[in-house]
Amino acid sequence: MAFITLPEGLPGIRGPMAFRPETAKHLNELAEVLLRSDNSLTRGERELIATYVSSLNDCFFCQNAHGGLAQHYLQCDMAYIDQVKADFYSTNLSPKLKALLAIAGSVQAGGKHVTGEQIETARNLGATDLEIHDTVLIAAAFCMFNRYVDGLGTWAPQDRNIYVERAKWRADEGYVNFDLYR
C-alpha cells in the first residue's frame, strides 16, 4: 500500500506519475534525453548505469525495470546484469564503462565522493566530457527516481521475469508519449 492514494494497479513510478502528470512530464522528458537520445554511450550502457545506481539504492522497481531494459539492449541474461550489480570489475565490460560506473557509484554515495582521479581515469580510457556529464546526471537522476518510488511506498511486481518480458515493449515505446496504463 502506497503512503498516498494513487491510481490503482500501476507499478512503481507509474502510480506517482499518474497522480501528478504536471511533474511526470518533465521527469519523463529528462529520462528520454538521458537514456534514449543520440549519444556516444549506447542505450544499453546508459540503462546499465541506471540499473547499477538503482541497485546501490536498493530500489527494487527501478533496478528491475531498467535492468530488464539493459538486458534487452545488451542481449545478455539476468545473471550478467546481476554480476554487474555485484561486481562490475569482474565482468567483460569495457574499461571505459567500468570507469564510468565507478563514477556513478560515487555519485550515489554523494556528489562530493567523486574524485579528480576517477575523472582522470575515465578520461584516459577515452571518456569525453559529455559522457562524464551524462554519467553523473544519470546517476544523480536515479538517486531522485529511486527516492520518489520508495519514499511514497509504491507497489512493485515481485517476479523479476515480468520486467524482462516487458522490456522489449518499453524499449519500443520510450519514456515520452507512452500509455501509463498499458
Added chain:
Amino acid sequence: MAYIGVPEGVPGIRSLVMFRPESGQHLYALAQALLRGDSPLTPAERELIATHVSARNNCMFCRDSHAAVARELFDDSRAVVDCVINNVPSPALSPKLKALLKIAGKVQVSGKEVKQEDIDEARRWGATDRDLHDTVLIAATFSMFNRYVDGLGSLTPTDPEAYAEMGIRLAIKGYVLPQPIKN
C-alpha cells in the same frame, strides 16, 4: 575548477545546464513546476524543503542559493530559514511543516527510510496527499541536483552577496534556463 569544460566563471548548476541544455531545459522546467507551480505548499515552504535537503547533502551551492530565495519569500519571518539549516526550533515553523521537513530529511537518506508513522504524524497536523507527494518529490529532486552540482565539481561562490543576488532573482523570475554565452 569543474571536472568538465563548462563556461568559465558561471556558478553551480547554471554552468552545467549551459554545457548541456538538452537535459538542462527539463531540469529547469521540473524545478519551476515543483517549486513555483500549483501546490498546497507555498513557494517559501517548498524552498525551505529544498534548502533543508541541500544542507543535509552538504551541497553549499544549492543550500545557500535556495536559502537566499527562501529568505526573500519568507520576508519578515526569514529567520526560520537559518533555524532549519542549523536545526534549531523556530516559532515560525508549523507542526505540519516540521513533520514534512522530517520526511524530506528521511528521503535525503533513502526513500526506504520513510515509514508509515512519519506519514501519520504529518497527516495528524493536516498534511494532504498532495503535501506528502510534493515533499517527497522535492526532497528526491534535490538529492539529484545536489549530486549533479557537486559530482561535476561545479563552481561554488563563497561570497554571501552572490547568493543574496541569486535569491532576489529567483524569487522574482523563478527558474528560467540560462542562455548560452555569446562570444
